[in-house]
Amino acid sequence: MARLVAFVLVVAILAVLCRGNSALSTKYYSKTCPKAEQAVADAVKQATANDKTVPAALLRMHFHDCFIRGCDGSVLLRTIGNNTAEKDGPPNISLHAFYVIDNAKEAIEAICPGVVSCADILALAARDAVALSGGPTWEVPKGRKDGRISRAADTRLLPAPTFNFSQLKQSFSQRGLSTKDLVALSGGHTLGFSHCSSFQNRIHNFDARSDVDPALNPNFAASLRKACPAHNKVRSAGATLDSTTAVFDNSYYKLLLRGRSVFSSDQALLSSSRARRLVSEFAASGEAFNEAFVKSMIKMSSLNGGQEVRLDCKVVR
Structure with missing residues (x-):
């Protein structure tokens, strides 16, 4: 049964790949929310000034988000009721700095309500985290949508530190x-x-x-x-x-x-x-x-x- 579930999830991932990235654009919010990227950058910079572990946390968070169902912000969802969310799965227990994404989202909602996805915010935050740590910067294609599914059991598909x-x-x-x-x-x-x-x-x-x-x-x-x-x-x-x-x-x-x-x-x-x-x-x-x-x-x-x-x-x- 576990193998069947894993196979189904892999098929879902491949379906996402087949759709490609045609909907994404570096100018996606240029008219609807031109200050979105600055709001994210400000949130990352402020958090990093208080905690030097934030950049590593945001980069890892983005990676763990993308490797389940694509970059859909599902790692940000909290556990509710009988459903244990991804962030509470064993590989994600040590993830932190979720508040940085929440702060950026709050700032963006104040200027562009209902426009910018959490998945895009996380992708931008990961880019800013790298740049703020002395690494390269790049134009992030945007237009991701947020997912509605987040299950701790699916984190078993993340590549493990013990993998060959x-x-x-x-x-x-x-x-x-x-x-x-x-x-x-x-x-x-x-x-x-x-x-x-x-x-x-x-x-x-x-x-x-x-x-x-x-x-x-x-x-x-x-x-x-x-x-x-x-x-x-x-x-x-x-x-x-x-x-x-x-x-x-x-x-x-x-x-x-x-x-x-x-x-x-x-x-x-x-x-x-x-x-x-x-x-x-x-x-x-x-x-x-x-x-x-x-x-x-x-x-x-x-x-x-x-x-x-x-x-x-x-x-x-």
């Missing part, structure tokens, strides 16, 4: 994304922090021969084990995803090649000759990474399966 390359490639290809998109979007790990549970498999009881993943740099592995002992009970414990956790740059790739990646899914990129060449290319050139990341973000964020413009990003009415 075959699993990653399949997950991305089901959404029309290539190996280059996979490697470029993985570079988003240049921002952020991970709790121990997401990489515990690499530093304790790795396999029958080794307690630690031998691909890890020994000193780096020791630091991870110190932060996350075998029977760790500190929920906030974990590690930053690269050495410049609040700066969007290509250091993620440089560290990956030196055995200093956090997730198994990061290390998995080196198991494919094509992906490894891309990792090396992005490690050598921040410009090449930025260019590829922008193209892949536009491609990923153009998937949309929504139907309406939600007046409140948290609830369907």
